[in-house]
Amino acid sequence: MAAVGNPPIIVDSLVKRFGSVTAIDRIDFTVADGSTTALLGGNGAGKTTTLAILLGLLLPTSGSVRVLGFDMMRDRSRALRLMNFSSPYVDLPRRLSVAENLSVYGRLYGVRDLRYRIEALADDLEITAFLKRPTGDLSAGQRTRVALAKALINRPRLLLLDEPTASLDPDTADWIRRYLDRYRRDSGATILLASHNMAEVERLCDDVLMLRSGTLVDRGTPKALIARYGRRNLEEVFLDIARRPQQSAAAAAQ
Amino acid sequence: MRDARADRIDAVPESAVAFSWQRVSALMLRHLYILRRSWPRVLDLAYWPTVQMLLWGFITVFFQQHSSWVAEAAGVLISAVLLWDVLFRANLGLSLSFLEEMWARNLGQLFVSPMRPAELVTAMSLLSLIRTLISVTPAAVLALPLFDVWVFSLGPPLVAFFANLLVLGWTVGLIVSALVLRLGLGAENLAWVAIFAIAPLSGIYYPIETLPVWLQPVSWALPSAYVFEGMRAVLFEGTFRWDLLAGAVALNAVYFAAAVTFFLRMIHVARERGLLLQQGE
Numbered sequence: 001m002a003a004v005g006n007p008p009i010i011v012d013s014l015v016k017r018f019g020s021v022t023a024i025d026r027i028d029f030t031v032a033d034g035s036t037t038a039l040l041g042g043n044g045a046g047k048t049t050t051l052a053i054l055l056g057l058l059l060p061t062s063g064s065v066r067v068l069g070f071d072m073m074r075d076r077s078r079a080l081r082l083m084n085f086s087s088p089y090v091d092l093p094r095r096l097s098v099a100e101n102l103s104v105y106g107r108l109y110g111v112r113d114l115r116y117r118i119e120a121l122a123d124d125l126e127i128t129a130f131l132k133r134p135t136g137d138l139s140a141g142q143r144t145r146v147a148l149a150k151a152l153i154n155r156p157r158l159l160l161l162d163e164p165t166a167s168l169d170p171d172t173a174d175w176i177r178r179y180l181d182r183y184r185r186d187s188g189a190t191i192l193l194a195s196h197n198m199a200e201v202e203r204l205c206d207d208v209l210m211l212r213s214g215t216l217v218d219r220g221t222p223k224a225l226i227a228r229y230g231r232r233n234l235e236e237v238f239l240d241i242a243r244r245p246q247q248s249a250a251a252a253a254q
Numbered sequence: 255m256r257d258a259r260a261d262r263i264d265a266v267p268e269s270a271v272a273f274s275w276q277r278v279s280a281l282m283l284r285h286l287y288i289l290r291r292s293w294p295r296v297l298d299l300a301y302w303p304t305v306q307m308l309l310w311g312f313i314t315v316f317f318q319q320h321s322s323w324v325a326e327a328a329g330v331l332i333s334a335v336l337l338w339d340v341l342f343r344a345n346l347g348l349s350l351s352f353l354e355e356m357w358a359r360n361l362g363q364l365f366v367s368p369m370r371p372a373e374l375v376t377a378m379s380l381l382s383l384i385r386t387l388i389s390v391t392p393a394a395v396l397a398l399p400l401f402d403v404w405v406f407s408l409g410p411p412l413v414a415f416f417a418n419l420l421v422l423g424w425t426v427g428l429i430v431s432a433l434v435l436r437l438g439l440g441a442e443n444l445a446w447v448a449i450f451a452i453a454p455l456s457g458i459y460y461p462i463e464t465l466p467v468w469l470q471p472v473s474w475a476l477p478s479a480y481v482f483e484g485m486r487a488v489l490f491e492g493t494f495r496w497d498l499l500a501g502a503v504a505l506n507a508v509y510f511a512a513a514v515t516f517f518l519r520m521i522h523v524a525r526e527r528g529l530l531l532q533q534g535e
Binding site for chain 2: 018048049052055056057058059077080081084085087089090091092093094095096097100103104105106107108109110150
């Protein structure tokens, strides 16, 4: 069990190969307790692969991953009870109502006083009005809030999010960001998110891990990265790293 | 945001890692919610076994007048078709529970929860039992007023036949689910057709000795062959063949254990290859 203050995520020499393709190439990082950390990188940089390994959905080729103090190769079930995940690319059953989906997942996570928990989440995430509607009938914004409710059903100590505001209108996306920020402050949870939205990362994250071609090329706070690369914002830093030749982008920045 | 810090889970109780019936019931609930409010689905489950029973009922009526073999035991064909449907529905019930998770792109969500694969297998098996009972019971009951055949008159042996065919159906369903997980939804038709490969060899409507001699050992490698021979022994001779039951149970134990192992292995392969995140239509 991770004591308070210990890094909830410790990744050591992580490698993942699919046949001859190396998706993750010996990356090491830790994520600080109570932080919001971003995994940034272009398509195919290894963000989703890293998240999938942290969730135990994917087995690494080599290296080790400890989540909340548990070795994900051996003690996956113990860690999974304390964490949760949301992605626009993984659905909830569309024919079940929102309340039914939350009820099923609440039971899977062993949530006590489940009815009270669902009511509280519905109130918080403003989904009470459509609790009885089929999940598949909801708009993209409503579905994102429902997916977030599922991801928070067990009050996770670690929340992994894959593009949490993808395909949302600016107003809904802003609402989700404010909610996540508030959740982290109120609960003390740690959030690790993969995103392509640089403004979102600048606003939400304390720490940024820059991935490129499966390697970790740089990390730092958004402000530190912007200063180090001499750019105006994180988007320019992202483009700088993505478009540089294969040498170490961090070295290039210096 | 009312209660996030106050209610944070700070310990992992042993139940989180041991086999959990609560999680099994949660996995079942997901399917029962849909079944409960969808009468067309329930009707669809019962429809085909009833049509089959009617078809074989009328064939029985005809054969009773033209075949001394059927005339000896009037219920043999109807009992056979109902027991065959137990096998078919048990296989389909398990496969469909798994396929529905793939169609819904829900496998990823399930596998990032504390659910254990053994709980998934248990839930799918129990759902298969429920679907099989819904499918076969109406046809079995209707056979009495329509054809004067009461399949429950088989007595306690019926429970043994039912249980063995149920487990064989689960075995085929698990293998099909594992293959679909590995090969993708392009292989989903296996759920409907795979079971028919063993139908001609199971001696559903005829004794195993009807088959060519060289094919009979293959039949005797199937638990279903022992069940249908056992059924005919009860109906024609009024005896319950314990040796046949023992054969079916022994083969089922081996095959079911192998199917569970294969299913768990394919989950491991799916985790190696990233298949759990890529499923869907």
